[in-house]
Ligand SMILES: CC(C)(COP(=O)(O)OP(=O)(O)OC[C@H]1O[C@@H](n2cnc3c(N)ncnc32)[C@H](O)[C@@H]1O)[C@@H](O)C(=O)NCCC(=O)NCCS
């Protein structure tokens with residue numbers, strides 16, 4: 001079986017996916033694939049540079065992630081341009097990995113971690129969608145703390161995504177990660193049991 005995992009930025013998707021992987025789930029991570037297609041030599045990075053210019057590249061040819069982030073999180077038109085370049089390649093790679101896992105290990109739970117699941121309309125590709133939820137004020141605080149962002153920068157990133165309350169209302173399964181990590185783990189254990197997973 002498969003599950004699509006999503007939530008807002010810094011609500012705890014990685015925390016939850018690590019708990020599920022520890023129980024035996026197979027993970028496909030959209031953020032990790034997004035980083036792979038931005039490595040030097042990849043045609044997606046070349047297309048991104050073509051659009052945004054050399055200013056977003058470090059001297060060693062790697063992507064200057066902060067510079068690109070400053071451009072796209074402040075400007076919906078540029079963000080859409082970046083999405084149009086990167087998302088088809090990310091989606092195709094996700095599809096290939098999903099097919100391989102389901103073919104080679106059909107008894108396992110496959111977990112597709114996709115931050116922009118609803119924004120990109122991918123929710124119908126998965127049997128069920130799990131949303132990792134925290135209230136918006138907790139989300140903002142954790143994001144500022146983890147990424148060393150100002151409140152203004154963190155607000156810009158939040159407003160580049162669908163509101164977390166809306167994602168929660170669309171979810172098949174909600175994991176509330178606003179308490180301790182132990183509390184979150186209990187919800188994952190219960191989910192695992194409910195599904196009768198080995
Ligand atoms: C803009 C980039 C360079 C910023 O890099 P940075 O290291 O600061 O952030 P990182 O990649 O770790 O992303 C952190 C989170 O930001 C959010 N985010 C990233 N890209 C986007 C986007 N285009 N729109 C809305 N939110 C986004 C997601 O919640 C993601 O989990 C990078 O996010 C990127 O290449 N984005 C385009 C690809 C993409 O859409 N990735 C996210 C989903 S696959």
Ligand SMILES: Nc1ncnc2c1ncn2[C@@H]1O[C@H](COP(=O)(O)OP(=O)(O)OP(=O)(O)O)[C@@H](O)[C@H]1O
Nearest residue numbers: 009010011012013014015115142146177179180181
């Ligand atoms: N239950 C919790 N209590 C306190 N802090 C937490 C909890 N869960 C996660 N965190 C912290 O909150 C931050 C965000 O968590 P995490 O990186 O798992 O989110 P994410 O949804 O994967 O983020 P992103 O999509 O931005 O990569 C991290 O610094 C993490 O250590």
